[in-house]
Amino acid sequence: MDVESSVPGAVSPFVNRIMAPGDVVLDLTKASNVLRLGSGLRQDGDNIAMTKVGRLQFKKPNKYWVEGSQKRYIPNTEDVVLGIVVDRRFEMFVVDIGGPTYASLPMLAFEGATRRNTPNLQVGAALYARVVKAHRDIDPELCCTDASGKAAGFGPLNGGYILECSTGLARVLLSKPTSPVLEALGKSLSFEIAVGMNGRVWVNAATTATTILVSNAILNSEFLTAAQQHIMVQKLLQKSQ
Amino acid sequence: MAMGAMRMSINEKQFIEAALRENQRIDGRTPFDFRRLVIKFSKDDSAEVQLGQTRVLAVVSAQLVQPYPDRPNEGTLAIFTEFSPMADPGFEPGRPGEMAVELGRIIDRGLRESKAVDTESLCVLAGRSVWAIRLDIHILDNGGNLIDAANLAALAALLSFRRPECTLGGPDGQDIIVHPPEVREPLALSIHHLPIAVTFAFLGDGDLLVLDPSLKEELVMGGRLTITVNIHGEVCGVQKGGGVGVSASELMRCLRLASTKAAVLTETLKKVVEVHETERAQRKIRRHHNFTALSHAGAIVDSGVTEREVEMDDAIENTTVTESKEDTVMLGTVKVLEEGEIRHEDGASNFKQNAEDDEQERVEVHKDEKPIVALLTEQNIEAMEEEGSRGDLGNLISVTAETLSGAAADPSQVTEAVPIDTPLNLLAAVKKKVKNRKKGAVVKD
Numbered sequence: 238m239d240v241e242s243s244v245p246g247a248v249s250p251f252v253n254r255i256m257a258p259g260d261v262v263l264d265l266t267k268a269s270n271v272l273r274l275g276s277g278l279r280q281d282g283d284n285i286a287m288t289k290v291g292r293l294q295f296k297k298p299n300k301y302w303v304e305g306s307q308k309r310y311i312p313n314t315e316d317v318v319l320g321i322v323v324d325r326r327f328e329m330f331v332v333d334i335g336g337p338t339y340a341s342l343p344m345l346a347f348e349g350a351t352r353r354n355t356p357n358l359q360v361g362a363a364l365y366a367r368v369v370k371a372h373r374d375i376d377p378e379l380c381c382t383d384a385s386g387k388a389a390g391f392g393p394l395n396g397g398y399i400l401e402c403s404t405g406l407a408r409v410l411l412s413k414p415t416s417p418v419l420e421a422l423g424k425s426l427s428f429e430i431a432v433g434m435n436g437r438v439w440v441n442a443a444t445t446a447t448t449i450l451v452s453n454a455i456l457n458s459e460f461l462t463a464a465q466q467h468i469m470v471q472k473l474l475q476k477s478q
Numbered sequence: 479m480a481m482g483a484m485r486m487s488i489n490e491k492q493f494i495e496a497a498l499r500e501n502q503r504i505d506g507r508t509p510f511d512f513r514r515l516v517i518k519f520s521k522d523d524s525a526e527v528q529l530g531q532t533r534v535l536a537v538v539s540a541q542l543v544q545p546y547p548d549r550p551n552e553g554t555l556a557i558f559t560e561f562s563p564m565a566d567p568g569f570e571p572g573r574p575g576e577m578a579v580e581l582g583r584i585i586d587r588g589l590r591e592s593k594a595v596d597t598e599s600l601c602v603l604a605g606r607s608v609w610a611i612r613l614d615i616h617i618l619d620n621g622g623n624l625i626d627a628a629n630l631a632a633l634a635a636l637l638s639f640r641r642p643e644c645t646l647g648g649p650d651g652q653d654i655i656v657h658p659p660e661v662r663e664p665l666a667l668s669i670h671h672l673p674i675a676v677t678f679a680f681l682g683d684g685d686l687l688v689l690d691p692s693l694k695e696e697l698v699m700g701g702r703l704t705i706t707v708n709i710h711g712e713v714c715g716v717q718k719g720g721g722v723g724v725s726a727s728e729l730m731r732c733l734r735l736a737s738t739k740a741a742v743l744t745e746t747l748k749k750v751v752e753v754h755e756t757e758r759a760q761r762k763i764r765r766h767h768n769f770t771a772l773s774h775a776g777a778i779v780d781s782g783v784t785e786r787e788v789e790m791d792d793a794i795e796n797t798t799v800t801e802s803k804e805d806t807v808m809l810g811t812v813k814v815l816e817e818g819e820i821r822h823e824d825g826a827s828n829f830k831q832n833a834e835d836d837e838q839e840r841v842e843v844h845k846d847e848k849p850i851v852a853l854l855t856e857q858n859i860e861a862m863e864e865e866g867s868r869g870d871l872g873n874l875i876s877v878t879a880e881t882l883s884g885a886a887a888d889p890s891q892v893t894e895a896v897p898i899d900t901p902l903n904l905l906a907a908v909k910k911k912v913k914n915r916k917k918g919a920v921v922k923d
Contacts, residue, residue: 395489398494448497
């Protein structure tokens with residue numbers, strides 16, 4: 238939901254505070270420049286209102302968004318998501334990204350795809366994609382390339398296991414610096430991981446035991462401090478040996 | 479575009495089966511482990527069961543109604559299930575789905591057809607008035623194996639339910655007097671035995687067997703088998719779903735496993751209910767505001783002070799807590815516990831002692847009325863986080879996954895571990911049920 242309002246803007250007094258849906262966080266008549274709104278915010282006449290619970294975030298010069306933690310995902314543009322192919326249609330795949338509706342993925346939205354050379358994905362295939370269109374009234378649209386048309390890690394995922402977590406945990410796993418649990422795991426194990434903002438995490442390792450260990454460590458880490466996460470990972474590793 | 483049931487990727491399917499062939503499960507369990515079980519009671523005696531991610535709430539209520547004409551001296555037991563769309567996006571609001579009906583039927587069959595709840599004791603006046611017991615089961619979160627969780631919640635709620643006592647009075651002795659709980663101690667239902675549902679899932683080509691399937695395993699499974707069995711090894715119901723066939727020997731193995739698990743679960747359930755009973759008895763002690771204030775300050779209250787602060791009921795001298803019909807007040811030395819610390823075990827045992835000892839009544843008053851089980855849980859979660867493993871959560875609580883799994887981890891030990899009926903009897907019991915189903919008496923609706 239990218240609402241651009243060419244109205245003046247001052248910084249909202251509610252930045253970094255936890256707000257509830259319906260709370261008006263900004264009065265556009267007092268603002269002075271263009272605003273960019275991320276997920277969880279909506280323009281309501283002259284006001285910017287919250288649409289979900291979470292912490293209001295602001296990034297200079299004009300970006301506002303809300304960070305919360307949910308079980309159900311609401312698509313938002315530029316989110317990276319993990320999808321599962323549900324159906325194959327003429328020129329597009331129908332993909333479940335855990336949102337309120339299925340998303341569509343054009344067959345040409347892959348690197349190097351042409352009308353003659355389309356990717357062959359089966360129903361049930363897992364893929365890592367980027368949301369390019371998200372609007373509450375239409376189905377979201379995905380893309381398996383970055384903005385410059387390169388694959389950049391997007392595309393089908395082979396093997397591994399997909400675990401489900403809250404959107405909050407997914408954001409923590411994606412954020413920088415690397416989350417303590419991934420850092421602790423990465424020191425002693427080798428595994429591949431792909432985190433979707435929709436609360437799906439793909440984990441792949443050489444052995445099933447490692448995959449299970451990594452996925453359990455990630456799920457356990459949600460409400461632990463950095464130090465606790467390190468201890469938890471150490472204990473898990475000791476046990477598995 | 480409309481959303482259907484939850485989707486699952488090929489990757490996950492393959493992984494779950496591959497891991498299971500190595501005797502591993504995605505949540506760190508082995509094939510015959512139960513997940514962490516937590517049973518909580520709220521003050522209105524509704525029971526909430528958590529089985530891993532799964533959460534089920536069961537509430538029992540009762541109403542005086544006219545009995546059915548063909549059974550004038552029997553009360554009724556009705557089971558209602560509610561699948562909230564909050565629990566799973568696949569659940570539709572409004573009409574009950576296929577799973578909701580099946581779940582209700584399995585629990586209903588376990589309880590009713592094995593005559594677990596004594597309906598005759600629910601009769602107040604034959605032909606005129608009986609108690610209609612209503613059991614509402616709400617699915618709060620679907621993390622797989624709803625049947626076992628719902629069945630446990632139902633049993634816990636039934637065990638903790640109290641109905642008001644009724645007597646006949648009036649000029650002709652035909653008027654029904656319902657005594658409010660303040661006047662007469664409410665009565666428990668009479669429950670003869672506890673039918674415990676134990677669910678197995680068959681994965682792969684039916685060659686992989688797991689106990690207590692999680693949501694993802696349920697999405698992969700080819701078949702499901704629910705065995706309702708009580709602590710005596712009596713089979714109260716069997717429900718088989720899905721296309722995978724089960725051989726007779728496999729079925730017998732499941733029956734043995736189920737009966738082991740049922741024994742452990744029954745013990746757990748009884749223990750939790752007992753703790754809840756103690757809590758409830760303790761709640762009856764009236765507390766004065768000064769007490770709370772003092773206890774927050776962490777002071778030790780002198781017994782002399784106490785006597786002045788507490789209202790005293792006349793009945794106190796002759797009643798113990800267990801026998802009390804009147805709303806009793808226990809008093810004496812009040813030992814205030816440290817801030818944040820609640821010594822439930824000591825409290826409970828002290829309390830029992832007190833009940834026996836009429837002359838010197840000493841009660842530990844807890845300033846916090848949080849249910850004990852909930853406390854245990856939270857402590858356990860913390861401890862678990864130290865421990866760091868999901869699968870090991872259980873061994874910290876009296877409700878242990880370890881004990882649940884330990885006995886049955888090795889199927890060969892099972893026969894020795896459980897005093898169950900001879901296989902012949904079990905087989906006979908199963909056969910009968912299967913016959914019934916063919917006739918249409920036990921239908922998968």
